[in-house]
Amino acid sequence: MATILSSREGRRKEWLGEVKGLLEAKRPGSFLLLEAPLSGPSIATYLAGWVATSRRTVLYIDAANAFDPYLISRLARQKGRNPQELLQRILISRPFTCYQLQTLLQDRIEAAIEKMGAGLVILSGMVDLLLDETVPEWEVRRIMGKILKSIGRVCEEEGIPFLATQRIWEGPVRRRFLLLQAEGEAQVVGRWKMDSECNPRSLMRDQRANSK
Secondary structure, three states: OOEEEEOOOOOHHHHHHHHHHHHHOOOOOOEEEEEEOOOHHHHHHHHHHHHHOOOOEEEEEEOOOOOOHHHHHHHHHHHOOOHHHHHHOEEEEOOOOHHHHHHHHHHHHHHHHHHHOEEEEEEEOOOHHHHOOOOOHHHHHHHHHHHHHHHHHHHHHHOOOEEEEEEOOOOOHHHOHHHHHHHHHOOEEEEOOOHHHOOHHHHHHHHHHHHO
16 A cells, blocks of 8 residues: 655645655665646656756656756756756656557666666656547556556666656546556655645745755
8 A cells, every 4th residue: 555645734845855765765666656736747857856966867757748947957056056967867758649658668668777877767747648538448548557567667676766746637537547546556645735835936945945
């Protein structure tokens, strides 16, 4: 059963600290799923930049098509680092269909991890590409099963964390099972109930305060 991290008013720093601790843990990899009303892609970008500041390489799968390089630049300046240095440590792949996402995770991700020495994989928009109404539901179920199996293999065999983010449900109700299926496979599920708790400006405000 997954560990549930649910944000409450005033707990943003503690919540984020728990997530960062999981990403830093020197133990076999875990599958973390973070959910937020609107800021899923922003929190994915923010955490990719935060990991890159520790000189680790991040493989970033941008299924949400929302990676924000300007957020990385702001984070770099805040840390007194060269933005280009951080951006070079974040290797972006952008699938445009659920089939491309399946192929990437099933056939290519492990070779990329080993070649680049990655310390974290991020998937932004965990189920976004599976909401395509031209793909029948039985096929979506099959692909989701393959995706989750591939994520589990990465965590177990490569021993690095796999972080997925998702906007809290906005898709067709009949495909809500996708998010529930992902939650069932994740070791940790984090939920932000309010965007004011996880927008990038708030997160970076916390980081500035902690550095003083």
